[in-house]
Amino acid sequence: MNSKMQQVWDTLNTIPDPEIPVITVVELGVVRAVDFVEDFLQITITPTYSGCPAMKQFEDDIVSELNKVGFSDVRIKTNFDPAWTTDWMSDEAREKLRVYGIAPPERGSEDKGVLFLSGPKKVACPQCRSEDTKLISQFGSTACKALYSCNACKETFDYFKCI
Amino acid sequence: MNTKKALFEYCIRIGDNSMILGHRLSELCSRGPILEEDIAITNISLDLFGQCRNILTYAGEVEGKGRNEDDLAYHRPEHEFRSVLLTEQPNGHFGTTMARQMLFSVFHYYFYKELSKSNDVHLAAFAAKSLKETMYHMRHSSEWIIRLGDGTEESHEKMQEGLNKMWSYRHELFEKDAVDEHLIELGIAVDTAKFKDAYEKQLEEIISRATLEIPEEGWRATGGRIGHHSEYMGHILAVFQSLARAYPDAKW
Ligand SMILES: [Zn+2]
Numbered sequence: 001m002n003s004k005m006q007q008v009w010d011t012l013n014t015i016p017d018p019e020i021p022v023i024t025v026v027e028l029g030v031v032r033a034v035d036f037v038e039d040f041l042q043i044t045i046t047p048t049y050s051g052c053p054a055m056k057q058f059e060d061d062i063v064s065e066l067n068k069v070g071f072s073d074v075r076i077k078t079n080f081d082p083a084w085t086t087d088w089m090s091d092e093a094r095e096k097l098r099v100y101g102i103a104p105p106e107r108g109s110e111d112k113g114v115l116f117l118s119g120p121k122k123v124a125c126p127q128c129r130s131e132d133t134k135l136i137s138q139f140g141s142t143a144c145k146a147l148y149s150c151n152a153c154k155e156t157f158d159y160f161k162c163i
Numbered sequence: 164m165n166t167k168k169a170l171f172e173y174c175i176r177i178g179d180n181s182m183i184l185g186h187r188l189s190e191l192c193s194r195g196p197i198l199e200e201d202i203a204i205t206n207i208s209l210d211l212f213g214q215c216r217n218i219l220t221y222a223g224e225v226e227g228k229g230r231n232e233d234d235l236a237y238h239r240p241e242h243e244f245r246s247v248l249l250t251e252q253p254n255g256h257f258g259t260t261m262a263r264q265m266l267f268s269v270f271h272y273y274f275y276k277e278l279s280k281s282n283d284v285h286l287a288a289f290a291a292k293s294l295k296e297t298m299y300h301m302r303h304s305s306e307w308i309i310r311l312g313d314g315t316e317e318s319h320e321k322m323q324e325g326l327n328k329m330w331s332y333r334h335e336l337f338e339k340d341a342v343d344e345h346l347i348e349l350g351i352a353v354d355t356a357k358f359k360d361a362y363e364k365q366l367e368e369i370i371s372r373a374t375l376e377i378p379e380e381g382w383r384a385t386g387g388r389i390g391h392h393s394e395y396m397g398h399i400l401a402v403f404q405s406l407a408r409a410y411p412d413a414k415w
Pocket of ligand 1 (some may be wrong): 150
């Protein structure tokens with residue numbers, strides 16, 4: 001990787017997810033590619049959810065941070081293929097989520113039961129790590145999260161759901 | 164038939180269904196029966212609007228007249244909307260909202276699954292992405308139908324009533340015309356007849372788990388796909404398009 005390319009990735013690695021500031025846009029897996037095209041810099045991103053309201057913020061943040069380090073013409077390209085999946089999230093990012101109080105997505109555990117959840121899924125409480133938890137709602141405070149509560153410590157918590 | 168024109172029409176139909184149902188669900192924002200449901204319904208609405216934006220943007224590119232997603236959403240008159248009548252039905256009580264959602268989401272699931280194999284790479288990617296979201300929508304409404312149907316006497320009665328009310332609207336989802344036939348031949352569009360049986364079977368499973376009765380087959384709703392909408396549509400668009408029409412250059 002040449003030094004200019006390295007600089008772009010280093011910069012991207014400092015841009016936090018606007019809604020979950022402990023992980024970066026790179027760790028989340030939203031940034032898919034960096035390309036120097038003719039005289040501009042193209043950043044290819046993919047949305048987490050089709051209607052995620054944070055996407056515009058991602059775009060603005062990426063452009064403005066790269067502008068600051070000297071890349072004046074930055075263009076965002078949105079790509080849907082392959083569709084974003086939580087499997088792209090690194091172990092490090094998962095641990096950061098847990099410490100922040102969000103139960104990370106279980107790796108490779110995309111819900112297989114199509115219509116009905118196939119048996120209770122074990123989601124450990126990010127506070128006390130108990131697996132005695134229950135699903136309150138498939139939909140949480142943002143598109144990517146579900147709402148759980150812990151039977152052991154009685155806390156409710158967000159679970160970053162697998163897609 | 165002109166393939167470009169057919170593809171534009173096809174995209175508009177997909178986008179309009181998501182837009183109008185998304186709008187109906189957005190009406191429940193801050194009015195949900197409980198906080199968790201308020202959030203769930205708003206999230207589903209957001210997914211549908213996201214899907215709508217993607218496909219309308221593509222429709223605009225296919226058309227090649229410089230129209231973007233906003234032009235298509237905010238500056239088309241009612242008779243140019245191609246959404247099925249199911250999507251414009253009022254929310255009614257929660258049982259009705261969930262019945263409408265289930266009839267639509269189960270269809271959406273099979274539809275996107277097939278569309279993800281389309282020869283049109285853009286449609287295929289769009290469908291693969293949307294499918295993941297739709298699985299959550301389908302589960303959400305199905306679980307509520309079971310919970311309410313198999314709940315108290317009152318919830319059972321209301322759930323049945325909601326289901327009866329929405330039942331006749333589902334057929335329109337499976338209608339086909341020359342646009343569909345042309346694009347099916349090219350491997351671009353989905354032949355919905357292929358999964359009609361699976362769709363009906365899935366509904367039966369949910370309804371029986373919910374201890375509800377399968378409603379009687381009666382009349383069949385039709386017309387939305389050719390722009391013949393019910394009175395509800397005018398009211399929806401009056402709200403939906405008012406800002407963009409009053410301030411045509413508004414930016415947000
Ligand atoms: Zn706990």
